[in-house]
Amino acid sequence: MKAxxxxLLGGKQGxxxxxxxxxxxxxIFPLWLDSFRLSMLGKYVTYAFVSVSLVLLWGNGGxxxxGQGIFFGLGxxxxxxxxxxEASDPVSTKIQTTPGIPDFMDWNQITALxxxxxxxxxxxxxxxxxLLIPTLLAFIIGFAMFKRRVGGVYFSxxxxxxxxxxxxxxVGQQGYTGGVNGIxxxxxxLGWDxxxxxxxxVLYYVNVCLLILSIMLARYIITSKFGMLLLAMRDKEERVRFSGYDVSDYKIFVFCVAAMISAIGGAMFTLQVGFMSPSFVGIVPSIEMVICAxxxxxxSLIGAVYGTLLVNFGKTMFSETYPELWLFLMGGLFIAVVMFFPDGLAGVYDKYSKNFKLGELLAKFNKNTVKRIGDML
Amino acid sequence: MSNTDFVLAIEDLTVSFDGFKAVDGLNMYIDHNELHVVIGPNGAGKTTVLDLICGKTKSSSGSIKFKNRELTKMPEHQIVRAGVGRKFQTPSIYENLTVYQNLEVSYPAGRSVWGSLTFKRTDEVIERVNKIAAEVLLTDLLQTEAALLSHGQKQWLEIGMLLMQDPELLMLDEPVAGMSAKERDQTADLLKRICQNRSMLVIEHDMEFVKQIAHKVTVLHQGKILAAGTMDKIQANEKVIEVYLGH
Known part of the structure; x- marks a missing residue:
């Protein structure tokens, strides 16, 4: 039980x-922010699910x-x-040609659900x-890719x-999906407005609870032997394969878990924001989510959450004043992170919080180097 | 193909890459507890033979039987689970993990997805990691990140990772390449110690080292066997001197 x-919590520090x-x-946020900003925050928290899934999939699994937007969108x-x-009951849609079906279907001359x-x-x-549909799709994609050993950029x-x-x-199947406007x-x-x-x-709190549960799930995976294998695979896939592991099974599993976590975020997004549209499915949101992570x-599971909140607040603030500059800033931010802070905010934090231990690390390293030179002579 | 008493029986093994036969009609047998060394000039097909046995490369024809089980159609991880371990030429270890973690990940339990999620670090695992670490001279470095090890220590660590799985056939591709003289001697001792109760197939260029360890030597040349036998016989063989050892 203790173990x-x-x-789940990742030790004392975690x-x-x-x-x-x-x-x-x-x-802090609910006390500090007004309800408009808080519901905006709630929206960003739903993106954080995707970042958590990316820490698992990309950070640990390489x-x-x-395309995490696929799963976020499906959810x-x-x-x-x-x-x-529920909103299309026959009474409130009685002016339609076919009452009882969603309005956009009626506009597209569809007469039955x-x-x-x-x-x-x-x-x-x-x-x-x-939970099931995104996971199943992830399984199919994962199975088709990883069993054939498609990886790296090709997979991306x-x-x-x-x-x-x-x-x-x-967008194309307007009558069935609501098209570009979404749903x-x-x-x-269930009757609750x-x-x-x-x-x-209420939804904001449910959202945060689910996010924390997702972080704990990801933590469990990362700290288990599975997590160690993910790191090992990222490093030397062949060695893992020739140690008796079916590498593709592991990749498929982690891809499915990541899809499921993203889907929960997507479902919460719909509840909080009150609509869903294809602009949360495609390439741009998927890449934005990678940048956030x-x-x-x-x-860092926790770091990725802060990153997501920060980038999206930044996006909102900045694009309110300079809408056309935002994309350049976003691109610049990504390049800066990759070039100078490969481990992101969490990496910067780790570096400065552990600074005083650096001497210890150097001493250790020197000891090894000395030993190595000694061995060679 | 008939069954044999050998641990590994390779018969008529051929692999061709775009018509080039890297291994051509190879026959080779390895006995229980035998330390077999394969030597030969560059491009002779030595590494390809190991690739074929461990399933990294698929054969064009022929058979590889490990304890009378056909390996040529098996996926890599099944071959490993059957008891064949393989060390790569360049040290292949998980640089981001500690020495301890490197060894623990190689422990042959919790190999399925579910098994790895519920895997527990039992006393048995800890004991085994410590035992193997002592065997490969890395006891003092268990908590060190593997990236910080010296080249020789990395080679030992990879051997240790294979020993964790206790394979019946252990294949090593140039285990002493790039090692200092002292490390080479320590590795020779290590190999002699670990070939108790298991068979080994080693590729090596260093003739002094081969002399120290080999029970039996096979010389490969252009994908075919040029000569096979004890080290003394091989060194006296004129064909071998001509193509490989030099005068």
Whole structure:
């Protein structure tokens, strides 16, 4: 039991970092920010799920997915479909040609609910599908790629292509998906109005709880032997393979877990923001999420969360004043992080908080070097 | 192919890359507890033979049987699990992990996804890591990051990682390349110690070292066997002197 809690929290240091994050998100921000800014923060917290998934997948596993928007979007769309069906009851849609179906279907001359919308009439089924569909898609992509040993940039490019395909598909199938506008006008969850102030607060807290649970799940994976193997694979894949491990199984699994965590973020996004659209599925959001994780620190679960919040606040502040400059700044930020702080904010923090131990490390290194020279002579 | 008493039986093994036969109709047998060394000039196909045995390269024809199990159709991780360990030419270790972690990751339990998620560091694991670390002279460096080891220590660490799996056939590709004279002697001692209860297949260029360790030597040349036998016989063989050892 003790071992388990240690694994979930990541030891004393990890527990403190997690407690501080919880404190910031649960207490400090809600007290400090007005409800408009807080719901904006809630939106960023949903992006943080994707960053957490990228720390697991990219930071630890060395698998750079440039298509996490796929899973974020699928999770979000699943939730949106449920909410849309609830908002499209026959009474409130009685002016439509076909009452009882979502408004955009009616506009596109569709007269019956498509079969794949049927399961989203039930909340329990929707919740299961939010987790299942993205994970299943990740499994299929992962199986096809990793069993054939597609990796590195090739994998990144393919995930990017899939993100593009999915967003084009959603835009193109307007009658079934709401097209470029996405699924909008979401009102209630089982009769509970999600647009009120109270609802926003409740959803924000649920959101943060889920984020912390996701961090703990990722922590468990990273601190287990599985996590050590991920690092080993990132370093020397062949050695892991020739130590009796089926490398592809591990990659598929971590890709699926990352997809599932992203999907939870997507579903929470829909609930908090009140709509879902293809602009959260494609290439641009997927890459933005990678930048967020990189800025925060791709090896640090907690760092990635701060990175995401910071980059998105920056984006909002900056693009309010200089909208056309933001993209350049974003690009510059990414280059700066890659060139000067490969471990992001978390890396900078580690460096300065451990500074006083640097002497110790140097001494150790010198001892080794001396020994090595001694051995050679 | 008939069954044999050998640990490893290679028969008519051929692999061709775009028509070039890197290994050509090779027959080779390795006995229990035998330390077999393969020598030969560059491009003779030595490393390719190891690649074929461990499944890194797929053969064009022929058979490789390990304890009468056909290896040529097996995926790499299954071959390892069957009991074949292979060390690469350049030290292949996990530089970001500590020596301890390098050894622990190689422990042959928790090899499935689920198994690795629930794997526990039991006393048995710790004991085994300590034992192997002592064997490969790295006891004092267990908590050191592997990247900080010297070249020779990295080679030993990789051998240690293989020993963690206790393979019945251990294959080493140039284990003493780039080592100091002292390290070379220590490695020879190490190999002599660890070939108890297991067979070994070693590729090496260093003739002094080969003399120290080999039970049996095979000379490869252009993918074929030029000569095989004890070291003394090989050194006296005129064909071998001509193509490899020099006058």
């Amino acid at each position: 388990l809690s240690e694994k 527990a403190i970092a997690l407690a501080i994050l919880a404190m910031v998100l649960f207490v 698998i750079l997915s440039l 979000g769309y699943c939730m949106a479909m449920f909410l849309k069906l 498509p079969w794949f919308w049927e399961p989203f009439k039930s909340l329990p089924l929707t919740l299961i599908l939010i 490019i393919i995930t990017q292509a899939i993100a593009l395909i999915l967003s084009i598909l959603i 909008t006008d979401l009102k209630t969850l 999600i647009r009120t102030e109270t609802a926003k607060y 990189a800025v925060g620190g791709r090896m």
